[in-house]
Amino acid sequence: MGRPAKKLEGIGARLAVLREGRIRKEFxxxxxxxxxxxxxxERGDRLPDWSFLETLHQRKGVNLNWLLSGVGEIFSASETGSSVVDDNVVRLPRFDARASAGKGLIPVNELPVGEVAFARDFLRNLGASPDHCYVLEARGDSMWPTIPDGALLIADSSKKVVDDGRIYHFNVMDRALIKRARWTIDGKLFLTSDNVAAGYAPEEFTADRVDELQVSGRIMFTGHAPLPVR
Structure with missing residues (x-):
């Protein structure tokens, strides 16, 4: 059984818990x-990359649900990292791509480079379909403070209907974008940014531009380091 989780704010604080009683350099x-x-x-100056997170999961049996969100138990199996069969666990494909919360980066490659384990119940509680979720990373500041630069995202590819006010992973021609969808009364779709102060202009899509836009999935979860004061 895993150890009961401590309710701590931030990935850095939870990482510090994992090495309790050990010198940081050795850990x-x-x-x-x-x-x-x-x-x-640990200080929250940087967000752990997926290679580091997978190492924690594989070698230490760390429950990534707990590390990213503070929900659940610290360890998904035993403290030695030995694997167990768990029907509640789904392995989400991880893409080595960064969808831009800015002006747009190269779209996600069709082939995943790894997997990350999450509890099905955790994803269902988000309102997501576990078997249709995937993981990617956001880059840029246009969605600040909702999605800061470097945030780890879980998207649901089954949610293709674009609802007003929700955030999606869009592919627009040769760009991958993380934007909030806004519909107007006359049926125009605008991809908007939350960081109004930065001056990012909304991108308009009318009927004649529909073939340029692909909805990859709705953003269901955002994990990130503690936000700095601005």
């Missing part, structure tokens, strides 16, 4: 990262 070496990198993660 970092065990995980294959520099001590300075682990220090940045």
């Amino acid at each position: 970092a070496k065990d995980l294959g990262v520099p001590d300075s990198t682990l220090g940045n993660y």
